[in-house]
Amino acid sequence: MTGAEALREAVLRLRAAGIEGAPGDARRLLAHALGLAPERLTLHLGDPLSEAEARAFAAAVASREARRPVSQIVGYRDFHGHRFRVTGAVLDPRPETELLVDLALAEPVARMLDLGTGSGCILLSCLAGMAAAEGEGADLSPAALEVAEANARALGLDRRARFLLSDWFSAVTGRFGLIVSNPPYIAEAEMEGLAPEVRGWEPHLALTPGGDGLGAYRAIVAGAGAHLEAGGRILMEIGPAQGAAVAGMLAAAGFAGVEVRRDLDGRDRVVAGRWPGGGG
Numbered sequence: 399m400t401g402a403e404a405l406r407e408a409v410l411r412l413r414a415a416g417i418e419g420a421p422g423d424a425r426r427l428l429a430h431a432l433g434l435a436p437e438r439l440t441l442h443l444g445d446p447l448s449e450a451e452a453r454a455f456a457a458a459v460a461s462r463e464a465r466r467p468v469s470q471i472v473g474y475r476d477f478h479g480h481r482f483r484v485t486g487a488v489l490d491p492r493p494e495t496e497l498l499v500d501l502a503l504a505e506p507v508a509r510m511l512d513l514g515t516g517s518g519c520i521l522l523s524c525l526a527g528m529a530a531a532e533g534e535g536a537d538l539s540p541a542a543l544e545v546a547e548a549n550a551r552a553l554g555l556d557r558r559a560r561f562l563l564s565d566w567f568s569a570v571t572g573r574f575g576l577i578v579s580n581p582p583y584i585a586e587a588e589m590e591g592l593a594p595e596v597r598g599w600e601p602h603l604a605l606t607p608g609g610d611g612l613g614a615y616r617a618i619v620a621g622a623g624a625h626l627e628a629g630g631r632i633l634m635e636i637g638p639a640q641g642a643a644v645a646g647m648l649a650a651a652g653f654a655g656v657e658v659r660r661d662l663d664g665r666d667r668v669v670a671g672r673w674p675g676g677g678g
């Protein structure tokens with residue numbers, strides 16, 4: 399069987415499993431099984447698959463039929479121009495989160511903190527774009543911290559990034575010019591409605607704080623002022639309906655210049671604020 403034939407069969411199976419974007423997923427999985435970069439796959443579609451390649455592809459397709467995310471099957475996700483290792487211990491980096499990185503890079507700092515760093519994709523993308531900056535990534539999950547550390551090493555950023563086991567600010571000391579976070583923000587009642595890939599395969603710790611979905615923001619906003627330099631900024635990703643609530647928390651805690659920014663789909667995605675002082 400050639401790659402093209404195997405691909406056709408896989409697309410049918412993935413479609414039957416209810417997967418949107420089945421052709422793209424099948425191509426990424428076949429490239430993975432063949433050990434090829436996805437953009438080189440077309441050149442090799444006429445070649446017959448070896449037995450080992452066919453077996454590897456069949457296993458990957460079966461995994462995807464069970465709604466395992468492609469990133470967990472192939473082991474990585476590209477985000478903000480870098481490749482990040484992804485396992486079931488971390489949130490799959492999402493393209494809309496790149497907005498948070500872009501807003502951070504607009505004002506480089508010397509020291510930054512990422513709360514709930516997961517794969518480290520936000521912190522490491524920021525550090526890659528801020529020459530000489532140092533950063534700390536905090537997470538409550540030891541397994542996530544291992545992934546973040548591996549990503550820092552792979553990107554050559556391990557000398558500028560430090561990772562710590564911390565329940566929000568519990569193990570964090572000192573002040574930073576920037577605090578970023580993509581915390582869990584899905585309300586408990588909304589978990590049921592998530593795609594099977596998310597609900598069944600991504601860490602619930604990274605998705606929901608339980609309750610109304612705002613608990614993580616309450617904890618972060620309560621501690622942020624004590625960990626920001628005068629004029630320092632906070633940038634937090636939010637769910638599309640949470641802008642007013644989270645902006646209100648920041649304003650009530652004394653932040654200035656609080657604003658809600660929209661992603662490319664026009665949905666509220668990031669709330670920003672500045673800790674007063676410092677002429678900023």
Ligand code: GLN
Binds near residue numbers: 492596604605
């Ligand atoms: N954006 C993710 C989703 O909707 C949720 C991530 C989060 O809770 N921080 O699946």
